[in-house]
Amino acid sequence: xxxxxxxxxxxxxxxxxxxxxxxxxxxxxxxxxxxxxxxxxxxxxxxxxxxxxxxxxxxxxxxxxxxxxxxxxxxxxxxxxxxxxxxxxxxxxxxxxxxxxxxxxxxxxxxxxxxxxxxxxxxxxxxxxxxxxxxxxxxxxxxxxxxxxxxxxxxxxxxxxxxxxxxxxxxxxxxxxxxxxxxx
Amino acid sequence: xxxxxxxxxxxxxxxxxxxxxxxxxxxxxxxxxxxxxxxxxxxxxxxxxxxxxxxxxxxxxxxxxxxxxxxxxxxxxxxxxxxxxxxxxxxxxxxxxxxxxxxxxxxxxxxxxxxxxxxxxxxxxxxxxxxxxxxxxxxxxxxxxxxxxxxxxxxxxxxxxxxxxxxxxxxxxxxxxxxxxxxxxxxxxxxxxxxxxxxxxxxxxxxxxxxxxxxxxxxxxxxxxxxxxxxxxxxxxxxxxxxxxxxxxxxxxxxxxxxxxxxxxxxxxxxxxxxxxxxxxxxxxxxxxxxxxxxxxxxxxxxxxxxxxxxxxxxxxxxxxxxxxxxxxxxxxxxxxxxxxxxxxxxxxxxxxxxxxxxxxxxxxxx
Numbered sequence: 001x002x003x004x005x006x007x008x009x010x011x012x013x014x015x016x017x018x019x020x021x022x023x024x025x026x027x028x029x030x031x032x033x034x035x036x037x038x039x040x041x042x043x044x045x046x047x048x049x050x051x052x053x054x055x056x057x058x059x060x061x062x063x064x065x066x067x068x069x070x071x072x073x074x075x076x077x078x079x080x081x082x083x084x085x086x087x088x089x090x091x092x093x094x095x096x097x098x099x100x101x102x103x104x105x106x107x108x109x110x111x112x113x114x115x116x117x118x119x120x121x122x123x124x125x126x127x128x129x130x131x132x133x134x135x136x137x138x139x140x141x142x143x144x145x146x147x148x149x150x151x152x153x154x155x156x157x158x159x160x161x162x163x164x165x166x167x168x169x170x171x172x173x174x175x176x177x178x179x180x181x182x183x184x
Numbered sequence: 185x186x187x188x189x190x191x192x193x194x195x196x197x198x199x200x201x202x203x204x205x206x207x208x209x210x211x212x213x214x215x216x217x218x219x220x221x222x223x224x225x226x227x228x229x230x231x232x233x234x235x236x237x238x239x240x241x242x243x244x245x246x247x248x249x250x251x252x253x254x255x256x257x258x259x260x261x262x263x264x265x266x267x268x269x270x271x272x273x274x275x276x277x278x279x280x281x282x283x284x285x286x287x288x289x290x291x292x293x294x295x296x297x298x299x300x301x302x303x304x305x306x307x308x309x310x311x312x313x314x315x316x317x318x319x320x321x322x323x324x325x326x327x328x329x330x331x332x333x334x335x336x337x338x339x340x341x342x343x344x345x346x347x348x349x350x351x352x353x354x355x356x357x358x359x360x361x362x363x364x365x366x367x368x369x370x371x372x373x374x375x376x377x378x379x380x381x382x383x384x385x386x387x388x389x390x391x392x393x394x395x396x397x398x399x400x401x402x403x404x405x406x407x408x409x410x411x412x413x414x415x416x417x418x419x420x421x422x423x424x425x426x427x428x429x430x431x432x433x434x435x436x437x438x439x440x441x442x443x444x445x446x447x448x449x450x451x452x453x454x455x456x457x458x459x460x461x462x463x464x465x466x467x468x469x470x471x472x473x474x475x476x477x478x479x480x481x482x483x484x485x486x487x488x489x490x491x492x493x494x495x496x497x498x499x500x501x502x503x504x505x506x507x508x509x510x511x512x513x514x515x516x517x518x519x520x521x522x523x524x525x526x527x528x529x530x531x532x533x534x535x536x537x538x539x540x541x542x543x544x545x546x547x548x549x550x551x
C-alpha cells in the first residue's frame with residue numbers, strides 16, 4: 001500500500017540522495033498539507049504543520065529503514081506536527097471553508113462543518129479511520145494511544161456526527177456509520 | 185449530501201487548494217537542523233541546550249582537555265571536541281565510562297521515585313571532564329544535569345565568547361558539590377524537586393550517588409526508545425543477555441533476516457573531530473556500532489515469532505516490543521510485549537535449528 005509516494009521514489013530517497021529526497025518532499029507535500037488541513041481545520045496552520053513535517057522528511061528520511069515503513073512514519077509525523085501546531089495556535093486562522101475550492105459544494109461544506117463539531121482527539125481518529133481508511137490498531141500506533149481509546153473516540157465521534165446528520169435528515173449516512181461501527 | 189461519509193470526506197479533502205511546496209525553506213531548515221544534530225544528542229544533552237560556540241573564538245584561553253564551559257549572567261556556552269553518547273546505559277557501562285573522569289563525580293540524588301536514566305554523555309572520550317545525565321519519569325519529570333570539572337568552567341565570564349557565538353539561553357541553575365559544578369536548566373523540573381536534589385547532593389558521596397544512579401539504569405540491553413521497559417525487566421530471565429527491542433528496531437527485522445545480519449547494539453557511540461560553524465555544531469565523525477546485540481539467528485527467531493503471532497507481511501507495526509534471550513545453544517526465548525497495557529505478555533520458545541515457534545503458557549513468562 002503506497003499512500004504517500006510510489007515505492008521507487010521512497011527507495012531512492014532512502015539512499016541519502018539529496019535530489020531524491022527533494023523529489024520525495026514534492027511528492028508527499030499535497031498529501032501532507034491536505035491531511036494537516038483536515039485534522040487542524042485551518043488552511044494557514046496546515047501550511048506550518050505540513051512544512052514542519054516535510055523538513056523532518058527531508059532531514060531524516062535516511063533513518064527510515066525500509067520503504068515499507070515510510071507510510072506509517074510519515075503519518076506519525078504529520079499527525080504529531082498538526083497536533084503541535086494546533087496546540088500552539090488555538091483559535092484564529094483561516095477556516096477551511098474560506099480556502100477550499102469547494103466552498104459552494106454542499107457535501108464538502110457539510111464535511112467541514114461536521115468535523116468542526118468534533119474535538120481534536122475525535123477529529124484525528126475520525127479522519128484517519130474514515131478518510132484514510134486506516135485500521136483502528138494502526139491508528140493507535142500512529143497516535144500513540146491505546147487501541148481501546150481509539151474505539152472509544154470513534155464511538156463518540158459517531159454519536160456526535162449521527163446527531164448532526166440527524167439534523168440534516170440523512171438516513172443513508174447514518175446507515176453507513178452503523179455499518180462502519182461494526183466493521184472495524 | 186452524499187451517502188458515503190468516507191467518500192464524501194475524501195472528495196472534500198481533494199478539493200482543498202494546496203499551496204506550492206516551499207522547497208527552498210524546507211531545504212534550508214533541514215540543512216540547518218541536520219548540522220545541529222550531527223553530534224547526536226550532544227546538542228540536546230551534553231550541552232543541556234546551552235549555546236555551542238565557535239571553536240576559534242579565542243576567548244578565555246582556558247580550554248582544558250577539549251572541553252570548556254562559559255557561564256555569564258543567565259547565559260552559558262559550551263565547547264566540546266569529542267564525546268561518548270550512551271543511550272540506556274547499564275550499570276557496568278556507566279561505571280567503566282566514569283572511571284577515567286577528571287573529577288570526583290557526584291550524580292544527582294533525590295530525584296523523584298520512578299525516575300529512569302535515559303541517556304548519559306561524556307566528554308572528552310576517555311577522561312571525561314563533562315558528564316551529562318538525562319532523566320525522565322511518567323509523571324513528567326524530564327530534565328538533564330551537567331556535571332563538570334571546575335577546571336573547565338569559566339564560572340564568572342565577563343561575557344560569552346564573541347565571534348562565531350552560539351545561541352543565548354537561560355535561565356539555568358548552577359551550584360558546586362565537592363569537586364564538581366552542577367548545571368541544569370529550570371525546565372522539566374519543579375523548584376521543590378530541584379531544591380531537594382541540591383540538598384541531597386550536598387551530602388552524597390560519589391560512591392553513594394553512583395549506587396543510587398545504578399538503580400535507575402536498565403538491567404537489560406534496551407534498543408530504541410522503549411516504553412515497556414518495566415514489563416521487560418520483570419520478565420527477563422536471571423541468566424543470559426536479555427535485549428529489549430522496540431517497534432522501530434522490530435521494523436528492521438525482515439530486512440536483517442533477508443541479509444542474514446545481526447541486530448547491532450547502537451546504544452553507545454562516539455563522536456570525534458567536532459567542528460563548529462556560525463555558533464553551531466557543524467560536523468563530527470561518528471563511529472558506527474559494531475557490537476552485536478542479537479545474533480543473526482536470534483533475529484531470525486524474532487522474525488519467526490512475528491510471523492507466527494499473526495503479524496502479516498507488509499504490516500507497518502506489530503504494536504509490540506520484543507524481549508529476547510538465548511538460554512542455551514538450542515533455544516531462543518522471545519517475549520512479545522504489546523504496547524497496549526491491557527494486553528498480556530506472551531512468551532515463545534524458538535528452536536535454534538528449525539526456527540519452529542512454540543507458544544509457552546503465560547505463567548511461564550513470570551520469574
